[in-house]
């Protein structure tokens with residue numbers, strides 16, 4: 001573990017700049033629109049929190065989407081009952097998902113390894129089914145929980161507009177967007193995105209502090225050797241439970257943010273595929289690294305939203321410069337990898353990463369960096385020789 | 389006054405009487421060795437001190453407190469540290485972090501939620517850990533990953549981890565098992581050195597008699613679950629019962 005705080009500070013500054021400049025950086029890639037940018041930030045936060053459990057303690061939860069869902073439901077209820085201001089909503093998301101994680105973690109952490117994973121999966125599927133059918137009065141079942149004109153919203157002024165009010169931060173509405181056009185590109189600066197981005201940055205900062213704290217070192221020790229840690233006088237159970245609850249609260253916060261940017265909550269958010277997705281994000285980006293999970297989340301969401309929109313006619317326009325037979329062949333082959341086939345591309349990419357870069361994209365980045373640096377030092381060593 | 393007191397301990401595994409009315413008392417500040425041929429019950433006996441096995445009958449008390457039925461981390465909090473037959477270290481972490489962890493556990497107890505305090509700002513812990521590494525001559529390896537150490541160095545590190553907590557009692561299960569000659573001698577020297585610097589009560593389990601003769605103040609010989617002799621090393625060497633046990637064990 002690094003004790004150097006200077007590197008960490010640089011990393012944090014770099015991260016902050018990249019996130020805040022997201023709308024500018026991603027616009028040329030077709031990903032600079034608010035909806036997707038918000039998703040990048042929200043799932044980045046989800047993955048950062050998940051990594052505190054999985055990356056640091058090694059406990060692989062397959063049920064973290066349950067906390068995401070609980071966070072969304074809590075936030076929407078707050079919008080319905082209290083106010084459209086986002087602060088109380090997020091507060092409730094974090095508290096409820098934390099309590100929920102305490103309960104599930106308390107039971108699941110009695111086992112480790114695959115049994116722990118299966119217990120969390122079982123709990124999450126149970127929550128999903130409850131939300132879908134049994135708890136309909138709270139979750140509105142299949143339709144999902146939505147806002148209504150008749151909701152009380154006791155703290156807000158009487159609504160006279162005749163339409164459902166939008167979520168806001170003390171009057172600053174989340175869906176307002178400033179657009180700029182430059183060099184043929186449209187840059188969109190959206191309040192909702194910047195709100196999510198600030199929370200992501202705060203979440204990243206806290207995760208970084210945890211990683212550099214005595215508590216964080218204990219979590220790493222749990223991953224490495226629990227027997228030794230027990231015989232060192234440490235009770236590992238409260239540590240794993242704390243990590244579980246913290247990551248559950250991150251998930252709940254992410255769920256709350258989803259409700260803020262789009263005020264509805266559905267049971268499908270809690271399904272096992274959603275739990276599996278955050279596992280993939282973390283592994284793809286780099287388990288146990290600070291930046292990796294955010295990268296992984298960005299990658300997967302990019303594929304899901306951009307690759308899936310490339311259809312045959314887009315492909316045809318790309319290859320129109322080729323002779324007809326060849327362009328048809330290219331379109332025929334690539335057809336399987338884009339559009340509805342984006343899963344295939346992502347799956348292949350995931351396999352390649354797991355096989356060749358077990359440390360995820362972060363390992364790839366580190367290798368590239370080292371390769372460049374050794375080249376640099378070589379050439380700088382050569383230079384004085386040449387001067388002689 | 390004896391520090392560690394074992395009274396009438398019995399343990400059966402199916403039809404096998406692994407421990408048969410074992411009595412043992414260890415004096416404070418001494419090294420007490422338990423030797424015996426393969427399968428004599430040495431590890432079984434040690435496991436009753438550390439919360440891994442509960443004997444069928446008998447008592448194990450340390451400093452007046454019973455060690456039976458309490459969890460490993462509670463045993464450590466009482467002041468008992470343990471070195472394993474194969475070194476148990478945090479192999480993915482750096483050597484320095486390996487020593488920082490027991491220092492933290494000593495200061496913070498069995499659990500502390502200090503997720504926002506920076507470890508790099510905690511000079512007391514760092515200094516203590518660095519000093520410990522100097523004491524065992526490993527300061528130049530502090531940034532290495534523990535898994536890349538030699539077997540002898542892993543053992544050395546494990547001892548440093550235990551010693552950094554200033555335990556009252558140190559249990560060592562075959563500390564030289566499977567080691568090359570040079571590493572064995574190193575470990576023996578280290579133990580002697582530690583004993584000179586800090587008089588920690590130690591119980592050393594050994595299969596190989598020669599390792600403990602120079603170290604121990606007292607030796608108990610265990611055979612088929614029985615303590616057959618308990619005496620000073622010089623009286624153990626030529627003891628007819630011991631010879632018989634070792635010869636009987638190999639034939």
Ligand SMILES: Nc1ncnc2c1ncn2[C@@H]1O[C@H](COP(=O)(O)OP(=O)(O)OP(=O)(O)O)[C@@H](O)[C@H]1O
Pocket residue numbers: 401404406424425426427428429430431432433595
């Ligand atoms: N969990 C167990 N279940 C059944 N039998 C056991 C168990 N543990 C140990 N034994 C048996 O008890 C006897 C004593 O074993 P123990 O491991 O204590 O011997 P030891 O003196 O440590 O031997 P070694 O020098 O080989 O380490 C052996 O016959 C062993 O097979």
Ligand SMILES: [Mg+2]
Pocket residue numbers: 430431432
């Ligand atoms: Mg043994």
